[in-house]
Amino acid sequence: MKTEELPRPTDAELAILRVLWQLGPCTVRQVHDQLAGTQTTGYTTVLKLMQIMTDKGLVTRDETDRAHVYSPRISEQKTQRQLIGDLLERAFDGNSSKLVMQALSSRRASPQDLAAIRQLLDQIEGGAL
């Protein structure tokens, strides 16, 4: 059971992955329509990117129907961890607490968020992880 090493998604690729995570398996049309709310990219641009992502292994494609259906090959969580781990190495010298503290001090988190983080800290210290 080997976890293939997938390339770090680029900015545009990540935007597409987020749509797939949110909506589930999608056609190019669906992704494009969803992105249209935020971006203004042509249909063929999205198509091309998703073809490239298929080559890279970031998504899989079901070609049964004429409009191919794409699915993400990594979960949102795994990708988030990959990106954080990457940033950790590149900018924080592997010091995760520094990263956490920067994140906490740069953006406000709700009391609920803070409580959730406390709970996680408890779990970690309790050896639950």
Add this chain to the structure above:
Amino acid sequence: MKTEELPRPTDAELAILRVLWQLGPCTVRQVHDQLAGTQTTGYTTVLKLMQIMTDKGLVTRDETDRAHVYSPRISEQKTQRQLIGDLLERAFDGNSSKLVMQALSSRRASPQDLAAIRQLLDQIEGGAL
């Protein structure tokens, strides 16, 4: 007092910035030698990158001596916050607690680190920030 918007440093640029943060103002030679421990990039590659970084405003250059001396124009902290904020928007939908939790659960932090984070949580909840 307007804080200029500097571009997000690329991977190679970030590696150079880290040397400057660690050693202070440096010549190209010093940066190259330092990077040689980890990387294997030619001298002129580093030179070119640092020239580009000067154009972008990421570093400043003192041309007094023949070997120009480069200094970072943003602090390590500010850059880290920029990178985290960026990742937050691109991959975490702005939800900072999710980011923190992913960071905490993906890498082990020492008990001291965890304590420091708890302290920071206290400060935030106490309205100190």
Add this chain to the structure above:
DNA sequence: AGGCAACTACGAAAGTCTTCGTTGATATTA
């Protein structure tokens, strides 16, 4: 059947990132 809409595939262009070779100038050393 004919025409229109939707889809994939392909190629190419423009921009960025990373790399390095070469050139010419300046300092150091023998």
Add this chain to the structure above:
DNA sequence: TAATATCAACGAAGACTTTCGTAGTTGCCT
């Protein structure tokens, strides 16, 4: 002084990213 080393500058190549136009195919509707 002459050879050698060090430096900045420049240009260019190759890879990658993002963009879109065009062509060709398939399905649908009248």
